[in-house]
Amino acid sequence: MKLTSKPLAIIIVVLMFGGIFFSSLMGWWETESTKEAAVYTEGEFAGKANPADIRGSYTFGDVEKNFGVPAALLVQAFGVQTDAPAAFAVKSLEEMYAESPQEVGTASVRFFVAFYLSLPIDLSTDVYLPETAAAILRGQNLSAENAAYLETHVVPAPEAGAAQPVETAQPDASAAESAPEATLAPVPAEQTPASEITPETTAEHTPLVEAGTIKGKTTFAELMEWGLTSETIEQVLGMPMPAAPGMTVKDFCTQNGLDFETIRPALQAELDQLK
Numbered sequence: 001m002k003l004t005s006k007p008l009a010i011i012i013v014v015l016m017f018g019g020i021f022f023s024s025l026m027g028w029w030e031t032e033s034t035k036e037a038a039v040y041t042e043g044e045f046a047g048k049a050n051p052a053d054i055r056g057s058y059t060f061g062d063v064e065k066n067f068g069v070p071a072a073l074l075v076q077a078f079g080v081q082t083d084a085p086a087a088f089a090v091k092s093l094e095e096m097y098a099e100s101p102q103e104v105g106t107a108s109v110r111f112f113v114a115f116y117l118s119l120p121i122d123l124s125t126d127v128y129l130p131e132t133a134a135a136i137l138r139g140q141n142l143s144a145e146n147a148a149y150l151e152t153h154v155v156p157a158p159e160a161g162a163a164q165p166v167e168t169a170q171p172d173a174s175a176a177e178s179a180p181e182a183t184l185a186p187v188p189a190e191q192t193p194a195s196e197i198t199p200e201t202t203a204e205h206t207p208l209v210e211a212g213t214i215k216g217k218t219t220f221a222e223l224m225e226w227g228l229t230s231e232t233i234e235q236v237l238g239m240p241m242p243a244a245p246g247m248t249v250k251d252f253c254t255q256n257g258l259d260f261e262t263i264r265p266a267l268q269a270e271l272d273q274l275k
Helices: 005-026 060-066 069-078 090-097 104-115 130-137 144-151 173-178 218-223 230-237 249-255 262-272
Strands: none
Touching: 060 069, 060 104, 069 090, 069 104, 090 104, 104 130, 130 144, 218 230, 218 249, 230 262, 249 262
């Protein structure tokens, strides 16, 4: 039997849309990505959702669906002021705690959930929680190891009425005037630009200024001002640095599919060796 173009086109359309309809009927067809956390693959918690897989793109509602920790409890723990707890994005915490002495962000939510549910999580990196979250966790049955870690990894919670994160944060002029002297030393005209700093120009890796704490707003230029060489940075990244050293490490990680929460402590460890 020879098919003409018209019947053939009809058959293709029927197969295409029929397949979509059948997939939808069976629950196989999804038009939106679902945020489902990876699970532990071994040990007594095998099969349970792993808090280490919580991502910045999650909302508190996604965390609640995956782990059962109420979104209302999460906003209380992290001092968030919102009428829609489930819609609050985890990644917004970093902007909210931008002035904190230590970074509070996605990793903080991972640790809070793990501690709250008594689930295992790697304690080899320094992750900080606000005092409001620590107060809630102290009421849980924490292991001795987790309790000791918690007490040395707490930062003040944001003050009541503090500005919440917005789409585009505007610089606060009054805060800039009252801020302490900038950490970065000015570069004289004759000094080698930051982008050209090499192991030779850093004088045996001696930092130009005291190394600081890497946060979401830390740029590659700052890392190099603090004494890291481009070779060291690229070794941690596993790829070349951006051409513009003014780019933040976090933005670079996002654009290149790297996990900032993995890169940040690795770079911080390199910085700490310079102190």
